[in-house]
Amino acid sequence: MNTIKRLEKIVAKRAGDDPKKxxxxxxxxxxxxQIGKKLGEEAVEVVIAALVENKKALIAESADLIFHMIMLLEAKGLKFEDVLQELERREGKSGLVEKAERKAKEK
Structure with a gap:
């Protein structure tokens, strides 16, 4: 079992635990x-680490970002695998083409 799947299980288990613990x-x-707000804060910290700190800080902040993303996905009934499947769907497409396709579907 990979790290992401183990982390998802831990997050799912702890989600209903005592908030004091x-x-x-x-x-x-x-x-x-609130989870979304925290995810946004972590994203900003990743950018700051990339711009002004060392690689170790960038790795640590990226780990925090992924952790909070997993929390948000769990809260919405999704898994990280769902995100990976979307990335696979986009594989081989230009980002500009993919974005245009999404906008066309929204109309």
């Missing part, structure tokens, strides 16, 4: 908006 439970109890 688990960070995952505490953030999960605050709901999707």
């Amino acid at each position: 688990s960070y995952v439970a505490k953030l999960n109890a605050r709901g999707v908006p």
